[in-house]
Amino acid sequence: RKAVIGFSRLFMSSKLDSPVQTQMAVAVFKSPLRGEYPRNNGMEGKQPTGMRRVFVQTETGRVLGMELDRSDNAHTVKRRLQVALNFPVMQSSLTFGDVELKNDLSAVRNDSPLLLTRNYMHRSSSTPCLSPSGRDLQQRDRSGPIEILGRSDSFDVLKDVVKGVVKAIKLAVDPIPVHGGLGGAYYFRNSRGESVAIVKPTDEEPFAPNNPKGFVGKALGHQGLKRSVRVGETGFREVVAYLLDYGHFANVPPTALVKITHSIFNVNDGVNGHMSDKKNLVSKIASFQQFVQHDFDASDYGTSSFPVSAVHRIGILDIRIFNTDRHAGNILVRKLDGIGRFGQVELIPIDHGLCLPEALEDPYFEWIHWPQASIPFSEDELEYIGKLDPIKDCEMLKRELPMIREACLRVLILSTIFLKEAAAFGLCLAEIGEMMSREFRAREEDPSELEVVCLEARKLVVERELSSPKSNMGDAEFQFDIDCEEPGSDSTPKMVTDDFMTQEPFQFGNGFVNSRFPLPKLEECFEEDLESEEEAEQEDFPVFKALESIPSISKLSMSLKDTSLGDKSQKYGKFSGTKQENGHLTGSSGNRSANEQLPGSVSFVKLADMNEEELTLFLEKFQELLYPALAKRKSVTLGRKQIQRLGTSCKF
Numbered sequence: 113r114k115a116v117i118g119f120s121r122l123f124m125s126s127k128l129d130s131p132v133q134t135q136m137a138v139a140v141f142k143s144p145l146r147g148e149y150p151r152n153n154g155m156e157g158k159q160p161t162g163m164r165r166v167f168v169q170t171e172t173g174r175v176l177g178m179e180l181d182r183s184d185n186a187h188t189v190k191r192r193l194q195v196a197l198n199f200p201v202m203q204s205s206l207t208f209g210d211v212e213l214k215n216d217l218s219a220v221r222n223d224s225p226l227l228l229t230r231n232y233m234h235r236s237s238s239t240p241c242l243s244p245s246g247r248d249l250q251q252r253d254r255s256g257p258i259e260i261l262g263r264s265d266s267f268d269v270l271k272d273v274v275k276g277v278v279k280a281i282k283l284a285v286d287p288i289p290v291h292g293g294l295g296g297a298y299y300f301r302n303s304r305g306e307s308v309a310i311v312k313p314t315d316e317e318p319f320a321p322n323n324p325k326g327f328v329g330k331a332l333g334h335q336g337l338k339r340s341v342r343v344g345e346t347g348f349r350e351v352v353a354y355l356l357d358y359g360h361f362a363n364v365p366p367t368a369l370v371k372i373t374h375s376i377f378n379v380n381d382g383v384n385g386h387m388s389d390k391k392n393l394v395s396k397i398a399s400f401q402q403f404v405q406h407d408f409d410a411s412d413y414g415t416s417s418f419p420v421s422a423v424h425r426i427g428i429l430d431i432r433i434f435n436t437d438r439h440a441g442n443i444l445v446r447k448l449d450g451i452g453r454f455g456q457v458e459l460i461p462i463d464h465g466l467c468l469p470e471a472l473e474d475p476y477f478e479w480i481h482w483p484q485a486s487i488p489f490s491e492d493e494l495e496y497i498g499k500l501d502p503i504k505d506c507e508m509l510k511r512e513l514p515m516i517r518e519a520c521l522r523v524l525i526l527s528t529i530f531l532k533e534a535a536a537f538g539l540c541l542a543e544i545g546e547m548m549s550r551e552f553r554a555r556e557e558d559p560s561e562l563e564v565v566c567l568e569a570r571k572l573v574v575e576r577e578l579s580s581p582k583s584n585m586g587d588a589e590f591q592f593d594i595d596c597e598e599p600g601s602d603s604t605p606k607m608v609t610d611d612f613m614t615q616e617p618f619q620f621g622n623g624f625v626n627s628r629f630p631l632p633k634l635e636e637c638f639e640e641d642l643e644s645e646e647e648a649e650q651e652d653f654p655v656f657k658a659l660e661s662i663p664s665i666s667k668l669s670m671s672l673k674d675t676s677l678g679d680k681s682q683k684y685g686k687f688s689g690t691k692q693e694n695g696h697l698t699g700s701s702g703n704r705s706a707n708e709q710l711p712g713s714v715s716f717v718k719l720a721d722m723n724e725e726e727l728t729l730f731l732e733k734f735q736e737l738l739y740p741a742l743a744k745r746k747s748v749t750l751g752r753k754q755i756q757r758l759g760t761s762c763k764f
């Protein structure tokens with residue numbers, strides 16, 4: 113039986129044959145984004161042709177809505193922003209997801225959020241910047257109190273909720289701050305005072321400038337709570353989970369990205385991160401999710417009563433979106449009343465802000481040890497999985513959330529391929545989850561089985577590149593390896609960076625593997641502005657174990673071992689103020705600065721640094737190598753079952 117599903121099966125709906133299918137998988141990233149909305153989107157009559165509305169967010173979270181016309185370019189937009197913000201912004205960068213807007217704005221879609229960041233090499237993230245008074249901004253921004261960003265039909269169900277909330281705001285029914293969690297969140301109510309939506313502003317996320325719970329210290333766009341999820345980018349991920357939950361399969365509550373204005377929101381005083389007492393109207397970009405009545409969350413309720421299908425459906429979603437935060441508190445439980453339904457419950461998955469990391473991470477799946485996860489998938493579930501099409505998913509996400517980063521889409525493609533292959537091979541949810549999860553041994557992380565397959569596939573890609581005639585060129589890049597081997601030299605790899613963007617020296621292990629290939633700037637850089645070289649050296653670095661299996665770079669990794677880069681003991685030592693429970697960061701009282709509290713998870717596999725050709729080859733090799741890995745996992749499970757049977761049949 114040919115158990116490896118080829119791309120022809122994977123992308124059946126696209127009627128593609130390998131290797132063209134793989135090329136199509138990556139071609140999705142190439143299609144240009146046109147800024148204007150198509151004519152049939154219901155926008156006719158609302159905006160003149162060529163006009164677009166965008167929402168510019170400053171690093172400190174302030175938001176300004178503005179109209180762009182066809183003649184606008186990045187320069188004219190900055191000039192207008194300078195006037196509106198009353199602040200010099202000409203040296204700042206205007207970014208839109210991965211794209212820095214240098215001049216042409218055709219990539220910018222209607223209703224897009226843009227980020228305005230300063231271009232300084234060294235700066236303190238706590239320095240106030242671009243913080244005009246709320247009143248100034250409000251006077252210049254004529255958009256309504258709540259504007260849904262995006263035109264997908266999927267958001268229609270939220271329109272009445274939005275209307276109800278706007279009405280309540282006008283009647284002075286105030287939202288209620290949510291006390292749990294690390295980020296700022298608010299229950300917005302209808303005019304009867306009932307909670308109807310939970311709103312989480314992107315600049316109030318953990319470590320974001322306006323976090324109301326003291327977890328501050330990072331600017332928007334910098335590395336966040338999870339290494340591969342930037343501060344300010346959890347909001348659109350909440351929407352991703354909802355948009356990908358076709359047919360309401362997993363029960364993700366309707367969620368949209370909004371621009372929302374209210375005085376309840378938190379604004380910290382820029383210098384110390386203290387909460388400001390003044391309560392002005394302030395606009396935020398936020399996720400807006402329908403409030404769902406519930407009785408418990410999964411940490412308070414006996415999980416044995418959870419329906420198998422509900423657990424499977426949430427698990428299938430979590431695998432697809434590579435959820436790194438499915439702890440029990442993120443599954444709400446509602447008791448179903450009614451005749452014949454005694455004891456029955458419905459599960460509602462929430463909080464998807466840490467899905468689709470920009471590189472593979474250690475996911476967290478609370479359900480992994482629940483008995484339901486070991487029950488084979490039903491026919492319906494297998495059919496749903498079989499129909500998943502990651503190319504279409506990416507196209508849809510690019511259309512609805514144009515700021516989404518390509519790195520995230522690549523993770524989506526990889527995890528969807530993995531899910532489809534594994535389910536078709538006969539693996540159950542628990543086995544698939546286990547293959548994605550890392551093992552911790554003596555406080556060190558080993559790459560997951562999935563990551564090992566990826567590392568091997570990357571190795572084959574590198575070997576192919578080295579053996580191709582092209583490999584004799586690129587001397588400049590080759591120099592990189594040589595430089596790193598010289599004794600006493602700075603072995604921290606430096607990559608091409610923008611003026612103010614400094615490549616994180618603890619960059620992903622596999623980033624080095626690919627040092628021969630030209631690296632796209634924005635995709636490569638976590639825009640971490642390290643305040644000083646000293647601080648850079650104090651950062652935690654990845655375990656270079658993965659590199660050692662790759663002969664061409666083994667020398668580099670060995671030399672790194674002798675430096676602080678290779679000292680694993682440093683990796684965890686500095687996080688004494690924080691502990692991770694069940695993969696969930698719990699805050700400690702006292703010092704809550706981001707630099708001390710960020711957990712030091714390792715990134716073994718990164719996908720963003722491959723060009724299209726390499727990605728195509730990588731995905732092909734990945735699929736080839738997956739089959740033996742799946743077979744191995746199956747045999748491990750069978751072995752375990754035999755031991756268990758033996759254990760129960762043996763009477764001592």
Ligand SMILES: Nc1ncnc2c1ncn2[C@@H]1O[C@H](COP(=O)(O)OP(=O)(O)OP(=O)(O)O)[C@@H](O)[C@H]1O
Pocket residue numbers: 290292293294295296297310365401402403404405441442462463465
């Ligand atoms: N759609 C929803 N309907 C009802 N209640 C919700 C909804 N979403 C979240 N909540 C409630 O709000 C609380 C905080 O939400 P959530 O966990 O999403 O925020 P968070 O700040 O990201 O939290 P954490 O730091 O724990 O990840 C949840 O524990 C839950 O009780």
